[in-house]
Amino acid sequence: MKLFCVGCGPGDPELLTVRAVNLIKSAEVIFAPTAREGKPSIALSVVEKYIDRSTKTVSLVFPMVKDRESLKDYWKRNAEEIAGTVRSGKNVVYLTVGDPALYSTWIYIHRELKRNHKDIEVEIVPGIASMFAIAAKAGISLAEGEETVAIVPACYDMERVRRTATACDTVIFLKDGRYFDSVIEMLGESGFPDGADIAIAQDISAEKGEILEIKKLSDLLGKKGPTEKYFSIMVAKKNARD
Ligand SMILES: C[S@@+](CC[C@H](N)C(=O)[O-])C[C@H]1O[C@@H](n2cnc3c(N)ncnc32)[C@H](O)[C@@H]1O
Numbered sequence: 001m002k003l004f005c006v007g008c009g010p011g012d013p014e015l016l017t018v019r020a021v022n023l024i025k026s027a028e029v030i031f032a033p034t035a036r037e038g039k040p041s042i043a044l045s046v047v048e049k050y051i052d053r054s055t056k057t058v059s060l061v062f063p064m065v066k067d068r069e070s071l072k073d074y075w076k077r078n079a080e081e082i083a084g085t086v087r088s089g090k091n092v093v094y095l096t097v098g099d100p101a102l103y104s105t106w107i108y109i110h111r112e113l114k115r116n117h118k119d120i121e122v123e124i125v126p127g128i129a130s131m132f133a134i135a136a137k138a139g140i141s142l143a144e145g146e147e148t149v150a151i152v153p154a155c156y157d158m159e160r161v162r163r164t165a166t167a168c169d170t171v172i173f174l175k176d177g178r179y180f181d182s183v184i185e186m187l188g189e190s191g192f193p194d195g196a197d198i199a200i201a202q203d204i205s206a207e208k209g210e211i212l213e214i215k216k217l218s219d220l221l222g223k224k225g226p227t228e229k230y231f232s233i234m235v236a237k238k239n240a241r242d
Contacts, residue, residue, distance in 0.1 A: 003086045003113070003120055005106050007127020008046045009098045011205035015128050016047065023125065024050045027093040029085050031078075033105040034059040042231075044096040062105045064230075071108070079112030083120050099129040103153060103174060130204060130233050131172045138199040140237065142170055147239065148165050153177040154234070160188065165190040169238045177202060177232025178215055180225045187217060195217035197237040202227040216240070 004023045009015035016024075024030065024047050032041035041059045044051075052059065060078040065071065086092045100106040101124075113120050131151070135142050143149045147169035152161050154173040165171050165187055173183055180200060187196065195216055202211040213226050217236070 001086050001121055002123060003092050003094060003122050004125060004176050005083060005096065005100050005110070007129075008043050008095050008097060009128040009205070010130045011042075011046055011134035011203065011210075012207065013046055013049055015133070017125060017127070017207060017212065020047075020125050020127065021050050023093050024095075025052060026091060027051075028090040029056045030095060031058050031082055031085075031094045032095040033062045035062065035064045036080075036108055037061055041095070043097050046048075046097065047095065056145050057236045062108075075108040075112050076116075079109050079117060082109065083113060083117040086120050096175055097130075099127045101126070102129050102151070104159055125235065130174065131235065132197055133205045134201045134212075134233050134235055137201065137204055137210075137212050138235070140197060140199060140214070140235065142172070154183055157180070161174045162186055162190050165192065165236070173234040173236070173237045175230065175232075177225070177227035177229050177234075179236050180232065181223075181226065183190075183234070184220050184225065184236075185216070185222075188221050190237060192217055192238050193240075194221075196238040197235075199235045200225060200227055200232070201234075202229050202230070202232045204233065 006020045006023055028205040032043040034041040044057055062074055096106045098103040149170045150164045151172045152164055153175045155176040198215050198217055198220055200213045203209045211226055
C-alpha cells in the first residue's frame with residue numbers, strides 16, 4: 001500500500017525525472033490539486049502526454065485562502081480519498097508542480113497521512129523547482145561562495161520581507177506577481193544597489209505564454225512590472241557580478 005508523490009517540474013513536460021515519467025505512465029489513478037471545482041489542474045496539464053487512456057485522473061480542490069482552519073477540512077477529506085484509493089490496491093500517484101517540498105499542497109496531505117493514515121507508505125519523487133527553472137532560463141546563479149539565499153512568499157508580511165532582504169544576498173519571491181512592484185520598491189530601501197540583477201518570470205517553462213525579463217533594479221524602480229499572475233517568480237541578486 002504505497003502512494004507516490006511526484007514532482008512534475010516547472011511546466012515543460014521534458015523537465016521531469018525518468019522516475020516521475022515511469023510512475024505517471026503506470027499509474028491507475030492520478031490525483032492532482034486545483035484551486036477550485038472545475039478549474040483544470042496545472043500539474044495534470046504538464047504531464048498530459050504521459051497519462052495512459054485507461055488512467056483515472058482526479059482533481060482535488062485546495063482553495064487559495066490563507067485561513068488554515070477552513071483549509072483543514074479540505075486536507076482531511078482529500079487525504080481520506082487518496083488513502084482509500086491506495087487501500088483499494090490501485091497504483092496511485094499524487095502530482096505537484098515543481099518540487100513537492102516547496103509550498104506544495106502535498107505537505108498538508110503528507111501530514112494528514114502521517115497522522116491519520118499510518119498504514120499508507122509514501123515515496124516522494126523530487127521535481128525541478130521553479131527557482132531552478134528561472135535561474136536556467138535567465139542564465140544566473142542563485143548563490144556562489146558565501147552568499148546566502150532566502151525564499152519568500154511575496155504576498156505575506158512586507159516588514160518580514162524587508163528584514164529578509166536586508167540579511168540575504170539573493171531573495172527568491174514566489175506566489176503572487178501582483179506584489180512584485182511593491183517588493184521592488186522595498187528592495188531599493190533594503191540595501192539592494194541600483195545595479196542589482198532582477199529576473200522576473202511568469203509561466204516559466206510553459207509550452208506557451210512564458211514571460212521572462214532580466215533587468216537592473218534601477219530600471220524597474222517606479223515602473224510597473226511585467227507580471228500580475230499567480231504563477232510568477234522573481235529573483236533579486238544583490239551582488240551582480242557580470
Ligand atoms: C504553490 S507554489 C509551488 C512551488 C513549487 N512546488 C516549486 O517547486 O516551484 C506556486 C508558486 O510557485 C511559483 N511557480 C511554480 N511554477 C512556476 C512557473 N512555471 N513559472 C513561474 N512561477 C512558478 C509561482 O511563484 C507560484 O505562485
